[in-house]
Amino acid sequence: MAATRTTPPTPTAPTGAPASALSSSTAILRTEFRLFCREAGALFWILAFPTLLLVVLGFIPEFRQPNEEMGGTRVIDLYVPVAVLLATITAGIQSMPTVLTGYRERGVLRRLRVTPARPASLLVAQLLLHGAAVLVSGAVALTVGRLVYDVPLPQQPFGYAVAFVLATFASLAIGTLISAFSRTTKISGVIGTVVFFPMMFTSGVWLPVQAMPDVVRNIVEWTPLGAASQALDAAAGGSWPAWLDLLVTAVWGVVVVAGAARWFRWE
């Protein structure tokens, strides 16, 4: 017992490198990455489910036939961007708010406040990891769509990437707002479910936005994911997305993030 005392400073880093804010943040990111990999449920809903839905829908023969009413595109072509947007929803609305609210509810954030690290690093790590998972999921959906159902890759890849990133940003922003308003994980679960269905509808899960009746589409285009859907569709076809669509998604994201920053509490 006497031999094991804490007093002599024994830096674990061989160089005695000072612990900077950066090294704290990377340590947190690394830890959260490990923990993220342990959430089998979240990984399934974010990474696998959107592409699985795409594959299952492709089993329907009519979905693989060119549709005259839609100018010769196939329904399955429209479902690739839907799968991409669905990943932003399962990550941003289903998974992340529960994690963040749980961290606050259990005092994980509070505990970090009495260390040299900052609880904001934990929030940023979660945003980065969920964002990265969404991007991977989107890439999987595009790849599987191309390989299994011969859906062409986006003809305007840069425009597609911009629309995708903005959609991810908007969904994650809504997720942080949900946890800002939820004192407990129970509440965030309820709000998440309430928001989940309209988000799925506006992203076109039940009926692709491009196949919606004009009246409905004109409304849906003003929602973050409805606008993103239009932007992705344009980029998939080879044209640069309409600036208005990109702007709608971006403004939603910025406004919601501002609200989350205003109302989020560390404890």
Add this chain to the structure above:
Amino acid sequence: MAIIEAKDLRKVYGGKPAVDGVSFEVEEGEIFGVLGPNGAGKTTTVECIEGLRTPDAGEVRVSGLDPVTDRDEVMQLLGAQLQESQLQQKLTVREALELYTAFYRAPADWRALVERLDLAEQLDTRFAKLSGGQKQRLFIALALVGNPSVVVLDELTTGLDPRGRRDTWSLIESVRDSGVTVLLVTHFMEEAQRLCDRVAVIDSGRVVALDTPDGLVRQSASSTVVSFTPSPALDDLELRALPEVGAVTERRGRVTLTGSDETVNALVRLLAAREVSAERLRIEDATLDDAFLDLTAAEEDAAEPAAQPTAPRSGDAQAVR
């Protein structure tokens, strides 16, 4: 040299002062206890020291630094264990220690801490699977992993079984022996009496006493506890009228009262005068427990003078309603 200085701290919640002018200094190398009933403002006080709260008025210094404005520096030398905080449920003990090690400039070797805190078997266990005692030991390890000069432990032993509590006490002593100043928040008198070099008793947001545990017992009006079974029964009012008497309680015919040596002498005279025999008469020195009740009760009486039953005076009592 005082490593922690709290000067005239005030913190108001919803119009009610939770901390109302608390001052004390903690000397380097001591175990300093903050003692008080639930809701007395203990936790709010230490949260100001930890930089978790900004006091509405007053000043906190940890090693001469302000925990809010010099947060980064203070956090390098202060380790904390919080009440009711948890870690990520699926984080293992090893990962938690490695993570917290990365936060500090000159961390301790967590492997040695693990040995000392008897957590070696649990290194790969996830936080959610740890027992209450193991969680507490992990929190002590995390409070120490930054090689702090001060550790703040808030109700560390609450929820532990008596054995776990005793083990934790020797641990805290060994932490102090290794040169770390300990600020210990507790509501267990036994804990304060056994561990603390000095104790601040906080009640209703104020320091009502600050002394060594023995000093507190001596300075309280009721340093002696007398218990006996009178036969025949004695008049309660006569007992309460004894000089320097503190609390008087009666349970199943057995009377317990606190007071000074003079109270005891007067009691003996009273018993003789009334020809009452005192069976199983015991006279003991008060414990910190008694002193604490005495100190915090005196505070309550001062705040609410009407609470003490007074001899009924015709008509007046009705008028109060």
